[in-house]
Amino acid sequence: xxxxxxxxxxxxxxxxxxxxxxxxxxxxxxxxxxxxxxxxxxxxxxxxxxxxxxxxxxxxxxxxxxxxxxxxxxxxxxxxxxxxxxxxxxxxxxxxxxxxxxxxxxxxxxxxxxxxxxxxxxxxxxxxxxxxxxxxxxxxxxxxxxxxxxxxxxxxxxxxxxxxxxxxxxxxxxxxxxxxxxxxxxxxxxxxxxxxxxxxxxxxxxxxxxxxxxxxxxxxxxxxxxxxxxxxxxxxxxxxxxxxxxxxxxxxxxxxx
Amino acid sequence: xxxxxxxxxxxxxxxxxxxxxxxxxxxxxxxxxxxxxxxxxxxxxxxxxxxxxxxxxxxxxxxxxxxxxxxxxxxxxxxxxxxxxxxxxxxxxxxxxxxxxxxxxxxxxxxxxxxxxxxxxxxxxxxxxxxxxxxxxxxxxxxxxxxxxx
Numbered sequence: 001x002x003x004x005x006x007x008x009x010x011x012x013x014x015x016x017x018x019x020x021x022x023x024x025x026x027x028x029x030x031x032x033x034x035x036x037x038x039x040x041x042x043x044x045x046x047x048x049x050x051x052x053x054x055x056x057x058x059x060x061x062x063x064x065x066x067x068x069x070x071x072x073x074x075x076x077x078x079x080x081x082x083x084x085x086x087x088x089x090x091x092x093x094x095x096x097x098x099x100x101x102x103x104x105x106x107x108x109x110x111x112x113x114x115x116x117x118x119x120x121x122x123x124x125x126x127x128x129x130x131x132x133x134x135x136x137x138x139x140x141x142x143x144x145x146x147x148x149x150x151x152x153x154x155x156x157x158x159x160x161x162x163x164x165x166x167x168x169x170x171x172x173x174x175x176x177x178x179x180x181x182x183x184x185x186x187x188x189x190x191x192x193x194x195x196x197x198x199x200x201x202x203x204x205x206x207x208x209x210x211x212x213x214x215x216x217x218x219x220x221x222x223x224x225x226x227x228x229x230x231x232x233x234x235x236x237x238x239x240x241x242x243x244x245x246x247x248x249x250x251x252x253x254x255x256x257x
Numbered sequence: 258x259x260x261x262x263x264x265x266x267x268x269x270x271x272x273x274x275x276x277x278x279x280x281x282x283x284x285x286x287x288x289x290x291x292x293x294x295x296x297x298x299x300x301x302x303x304x305x306x307x308x309x310x311x312x313x314x315x316x317x318x319x320x321x322x323x324x325x326x327x328x329x330x331x332x333x334x335x336x337x338x339x340x341x342x343x344x345x346x347x348x349x350x351x352x353x354x355x356x357x358x359x360x361x362x363x364x365x366x367x368x369x370x371x372x373x374x375x376x377x378x379x380x381x382x383x384x385x386x387x388x389x390x391x392x393x394x395x396x397x398x399x400x401x402x403x404x405x406x407x
Contacts, residue, residue, distance in 0.1 A: 044317070044318075044319070045284065045296065045317065045319055045361050046364075047317055048282075048283070048284035048317075049284075049364060049366070055364075055366045055367070055368075056366075056367065056368075056369070058376065058379075080276065080277070083277050084316060087278070087279075087281075087316070088316070088317075090281060091281055091282055091283060094281055094282075094283040095283040095284045095285070096366075098283050098285055098299070099285075099286075099366055102285075102286065103366075103367055105367060120279070123277070124277065127277065145262070163262065164264055164265040165265075166265060
């Protein structure tokens with residue numbers, strides 16, 4: 001990786017969107033080329049700090065984050081350079097935020113961190129898209145980390161992201177022991193956990209059922225001329241005829257049905 | 258890396274390379290008095306000494322003589338009001354020694370400049386100005402409550 005490239009970062013790339021307004025004034029389209037900001041003039045530990053004129057500011061206005069569509073038309077090299085620009089910017093913001101906290105000051109415009117983070121996330125998304133496209137073309141697979149449905153040690157199904165191990169699965173006697181007949185997965189503790197877990201799920205379901213039924217009763221009481229089909233569509237699990245017959249659904253008037 | 262995990266290194270494999278590192282580092286003030294070529298950082302928990310050295314040398318172009326790290330456990334404290342126990346995040350400290358001839362002094366960021374008016378006065382002036390603007394805008398409809406306009 002040639003890091004000296006970053007000296008002339010983004011000379012040809014469109015103007016950095018993420019740049020403080022103090023340094024970057026776009027007055028007209030014709031002037032854009034003049035005011036292009038070239039990052040990394042100096043390599044120093046002072047890059048961990050903001051520019052000197054922003055030190056005592058209470059309000060530092062910046063632009064927006066990079067959007068996905070803007071990043072999609074950039075080359076891989078440009079994205080790579082931009083990543084490091086953003087990485088440095090984020091480090092700078094973290095440093096300033098920490099110093100502000102130490103000195104019990106307000107950190108001006110903390111949303112800058114979110115904007116940088118959003119840009120970085122977008123870059124990663126774009127790179128991922130390209131990676132997947134390349135792998136699909138070359139190998140027919142996505143090249144992403146494979147995910148498998150497994151039963152974990154507590155007897156629950158789980159999405160497992162596959163990873164590499166020094167020891168092959170069939171040789172790992174310690175791991176497989178817990179899945180044996182007298183292993184951990186069949187132990188009393190796990191069974192008890194599973195029982196209680198199922199009870200919890202059941203209770204949630206029961207409460208939801210009762211809540212819906214009561215709600216439908218109240219609706220029928222307040223709006224007896226309601227569209228029953230719509231009600232049925234909204235609450236498919238509720239027995240509407242039963243709700244109509246109940247005492248709670250009767251309003252203080254002569255029943256219409 | 259678009260896939261954020263390291264493959265296991267087997268002997269003879271090519272060197273591991275990270276193309277889009279998401280490590281962060283922040284420069285903090287030294288604790289107590291230190292030599293002028295010592296710098297303290299907080300960094301991502303997963304960074305090793307080699308990572309820190311490479312990070313500073315390759316990305317920031319700062320020569321590094323030595324790196325020492327430690328992990329400080331976050332404090333356990335009681336939440337104010339609720340009373341439950343909260344644990345602050347652990348922090349990884351990196352103590353970096355620069356070469357002998359290099360010096361770094363932590364800048365004084367909140368130094369007051371000469372001729373700078375007080376922050377309080379500034380905000381007061383701003384408030385006065387905005388109130389004046391508000392009065393000016395609503396001259397012809399004095400009976401409309403303040404929350405009504407946009």
